[in-house]
Amino acid sequence: MAKVRFHITSQTELVLDQEAHIGDVIDLTDEQNIDTSIINGKIADILDDKLVQAKVEWQAQQEKQAQIELENQLQAQKQSLQEQLNDKSQQIVALETKLTALSQQNEAELQSKLMQKDLDLQETLAKKQAEIVQLQAKIDAVKQQSQSELTTTLIKKDAEVQNELAKREKVLAELRSQLQLKEQEKQLQLASVKNDYETQLKTANEQVEFYKDFKARQSTKEIGESLEQYAMTEFNKIRPYAFPNAYFEKDNTLSETNSKGDFIFRDYQDDLEFISIMFDMKNEADTTASKHKNTDFFKELDKDRREKKTEYAVLVSMLEADSDLYNTGIVQVPDYDKMYVIRPQFFIQFIGVLRNAALNSVSYKKELEQVKEQNIDITHFESDLTQFKNAFGKNYESASNNFKKAIEEIDKSIARMEAVKRALTTSENQLRLANNKLEDVSVKKLTRGNPTMKAKFDETSNVNSKK
Helix, strand or coil, X not given: CXXXXXXXXXXXXXXXXXXXXXCCECCHHHCCCCCHHHHHHHHHHHHHHXXXXXXXXXXXXXXXXXXXXXXXXXXXXXXXXXXXXXXXXXXXXXXXXXXXXXXXXXXXXXXXXXXXXXXXXXXXXXXXXXXXXHHHHHHHHHHHHHHHXXXXXXXXXXXXXXXXXXXXXXXXXXXXXXXXXXXXXXXHHHHHHHHHHHHHHHHHHHHHHHHHHHHHCCCHHHHHHHHHHHHHHHHHHHHHHHCCCCEEEECCCCCCCCCCXXXXXXXXXXXXXXXXXXXXXXXXXXXCCCCCCHHHHHHXXXXXXXXXXXXXXXXXXXXXXXXXXXXXXXXXXXXXCCEEEECHHHHHXXXXXXXHHHHHHHHHHHHHHHHHHCCXXXXXXXXXXXXXXXXXXXXXXXXXXXXXXXXXXXXXXXXXXXXXXXXXXXXXXXXXXXXXXXXXXXXXXXXXXXXXXXXXXXXXXXXXXXX
């Protein structure tokens, strides 16, 4: 029995480097890069396949021969059949002898290899176990360090967020307080305007009869001219102390459409125009043949307002004297932006109402500019705060997910090491199973259950006993 030299060309191919004979040995331990688990498995599979194939081929051959012998039961061929049976018996004995020797040889070799593999496996497992212990220690250290760093970062970020929120809440509280104060001032101003309005209304009502008598005594042309003169006179009475910076003059400039109103009012504060009004005066005598309505003049008045770039349009009208709607004194026109119809007695009072309201808006605009100078956007404060919270939450979630992924990868590494361990253990089990299969192989077991072969074995036994 000689040791045969060889080399490996791939994971599945082994090439002999010298001529080999029956009984020669191939020592797989001479090749360190052999995946013994694969080779051992292949050996077991090849032995199983060869034995099954031999069984099938031998059964097929024997059954065919037995069938021929049974069909030709001629006494003349008995001697030839006996010779064949004797020959087969000798072959079977020789085969059993070879199988016994091979089994003994393989058993010894497998026991030696198993002992060596067991030693190698124990050594490998010991190394892998030590590596696993070291890796687990590193994993624990990384987990503790990462958790500590993440906790520190989160605490720092949370403190920064809370500090920023506190600052913004303080600014917001101050702004809300200022707005509340301004709202209170506005309510007080409105109350004051209301009182003034009620007082002026009482005075105006006392003048109604005068205007009715005045109207009855005037011609149609005189009525219109007198209403304009009345408006100018009434305004000039209070201009010096009520409207010192105001502009109030006849609209003598024709627009692109050759139209014009009667008066234009503009008022200023710190060289800033904060209110502008286009006035149109309408009146007619009771004896006029065709009666006009206030609605007849809305479209033209709105056009004049837009072309002269005034904010408000006001129709000072004595038309529709019997209308309950217009006799209330001040009426807002629904289909036109910032347009009103008033009776003459409310002329001065209505200018004062619009002007005071515009003055309040000027103060608000100034305060808004001051706030903008402080780089505080009140409009978008809450939305910016929400956006900041959402962004911080996403960053925190991303950091948490990355930390979880790192832990999962470490766990996967441990699982892969466990798989290597299981593979090595499986290799040992496969070698043990291969040895058990070799020990369990015999010709009789291969032919078990075959009635023809049973008859042949019985005849062989009888012949041997007669001899």
